[in-house]
Amino acid sequence: MRVAATDVLPALRGQATAGGALADFIWFRTGGPAEWLVRPADVADLAAFVGALDPAVPVFPIGVGSNLIVRDGGVAGVTVRLPKSFAKVTIEPGNRVRAGAAAMGISVASAARDAGIAGLEFLRGIPGTVGGACRMNAGAYGRDVSDVLVSYTAVTRDGAVVEAPAAALGYSYRHSALSEGAVVVEALFEGVPGDPATIGAEMDRIAAEREASQPLRSxxxxxxxxxxxxxxxxxxxxxxxxxxxxxxxxxxxxxxxxxxxxxxxxxxxxxxxxxxxxxxxxxxxxxxxxxxxxxxxxxxx
Structure with missing residues (x-):
């Protein structure tokens, strides 16, 4: 369902852009625009917005588009792109790392390294955001998000803010049971104690291997x-x-x-x-x- 007019969009403290360009940041640099590209101010703003949105209007969350083909006719309804305010990464007791869904995998891995938390190095090899990685059970170098995710927080299509254990995602290979239109806003990962220098060396190895084997600059x-x-x-x-x-x-x-x-x-x-x-x-x-x-x-x- 397409949105008929601007006056049917609920109030938003963030930004809503009609015909928002997606090809500007999608890695392929192709594809049509979002009917509406929405950047919420915070979790409460997103929850209130989607909760008040006509239930027939689809909601599609997008990160940096590193694993996405947006077709040339564009995306109907509301496309949600979380701004940098959702990219905060913090360290918690118990070798845990809490990350906003807009944070990049390398940011999570780097924060873990600096805190002496091992087991998250593989996130250095995932070029997308935490939200996308949680949704698709992203993986690299023998590990998947399902191996290290403790819990996640999402805004569901009806506007509820839900925190749930990783098991609720019903993970399988590159797939989760996250509900249609739900937007992951935060994730909690857990590693094990490690030596920062050893962790850094493994991250460097992953980066070098990716550079040697994948067309990263294309x-x-x-x-x-x-x-x-x-x-x-x-x-x-x-x-x-x-x-x-x-x-x-x-x-x-x-x-x-x-x-x-x-x-x-x-x-x-x-x-x-x-x-x-x-x-x-x-x-x-x-x-x-x-x-x-x-x-x-x-x-x-």
Whole structure:
């Protein structure tokens, strides 16, 4: 459902922008605008706003768009992007780190390192926000968010502020049971005691490995497909002869073929169609149906 006019939007102390650009910060730098791009002032502001919003209007939370294809027709309803005021990271007793949902994974890992908390180093390798990482059970280098998350706080679609244990998310591989339209606003992680120098060395190793193996300086969306049980998506894509495959200005990365690239001027339709072609070729070659890891949202142009 699209919002009919400005006067149907509830009061907001933050900002609400009609036709807010998403391609300005989505990693692929493609896609249409948000019908309404909302930046709440704080948790209370967000809860009051979505609670008063017509229940038929969809609410979609977005972070930095590091694992997202926004289709060229844009996103209907309200897209919520948490501002920097939601990015605070603090240390708590018991080797715990509390992080606002707008904080980046590297910020959480760095704060843990400085406090001598080990076990969160892998968050250095996750290029998105805490909110997105909690929603999709993000993982890297053998660990997932589900391994370290204690609890989370979210604003649900009806405007309730809910704090719940991590188990309530029903985590599986790159998936959670977080309800539709719910916005994660905070997360509590727990590690174990560690030596800051050792923790820092592991974070540096992760950063160097990512730099060497992934197209980090390109317009991309991170890992495109989930790894099938007992296999690697990139290996199946390579086996199907898709390394370097192109559709318009979209390309399968030659450096890491589970990454799609916008070489400049690609549309979201080009990128998604290239992904579908890769899936078809992998299925024909290997009999394996790759599942999208990148979230695809919005309407076609």
């Amino acid at each position: 317009r991309t969306g991170g890992s495109t497909f989930k790894n099938p049980p007992g296999d690697k998506a990139w290996a199946l894509i390579d086996r199907a002869g898709c390394r370097g495959l192109m559709r318009g200005a979209a390309q399968v990365s030659e450096k890491h073929c589970n990454f799609l690239l916008n070489l400049g001027g690609a549309s979201s339709a080009d990128i998604e169609a290239l992904g579908d072609e890769v899936r078809a070729r992998v299925l024909a070659e290997t009999g394996v149906t790759l599942e999208w890891e990148i979230q695809r949202v919005g309407e076609t142009a």
